[in-house]
Amino acid sequence: MKTQALKGAPNEPGEEEKAWRVVDEYHHRLLPEHMPFAYRASDVFVGPSRPDEGFGLPALEALACGIPCLLSDTPGHREFAGDAAWYFADGDPNSLAERLPDLLRPEARTRARRDGPAAAARFSTGEVARRLEETFLDALGTRS
Numbered sequence: 393m394k395t396q397a398l399k400g401a402p403n404e405p406g407e408e409e410k411a412w413r414v415v416d417e418y419h420h421r422l423l424p425e426h427m428p429f430a431y432r433a434s435d436v437f438v439g440p441s442r443p444d445e446g447f448g449l450p451a452l453e454a455l456a457c458g459i460p461c462l463l464s465d466t467p468g469h470r471e472f473a474g475d476a477a478w479y480f481a482d483g484d485p486n487s488l489a490e491r492l493p494d495l496l497r498p499e500a501r502t503r504a505r506r507d508g509p510a511a512a513a514r515f516s517t518g519e520v521a522r523r524l525e526e527t528f529l530d531a532l533g534t535r536s
Contacts (some may be wrong), residue, residue: 400430400450431457436495439463443482448472449520456512458505460495462488476504476511 399405399415400422409415422430431437437454443466451469454461455476463469465479478495481487494500529535 400427427453428457431459434459435501436492437461438488438492439469440480440488441466441469443467449524451477452512452515452520455504455508458508460500460504461508462491462495472511472515474511476507 399417400419402420404420405415405418419430431454434454437451437459439448439451439454439461441448441451441464445468448463448469451461451463452472455473461473461477463473463477463479464482466482469477469479478491478500480491526535
């Protein structure tokens, strides 16, 4: 099976990232209404977030779409993804590489389709966005 690495990001990749030749195709500035199609066209979602990065909205969206998710083992990821995701040791690329083949198996797709949407349904993306906005406004001291 041939795999292809896609990356979605708000900005275009820099020359250094392109030079690594790890990603085959880049998508940037996707409209929110196009995101479910991008997730569903993927075989796996990899979320290497650090513990101090906060809530992982892209990982939650991927879970909701029933995509196998390989996430860094952080308290935040464990809190919302639980047993619906697979985990690798935070900051350990070897751990990520060891776990990734597990997610390419048909059983992983079946489990993700069954457990991912149920885990994501415990959260409202609108409520998450509202709370994030409030947090940002509080931090800026501009919330009324």
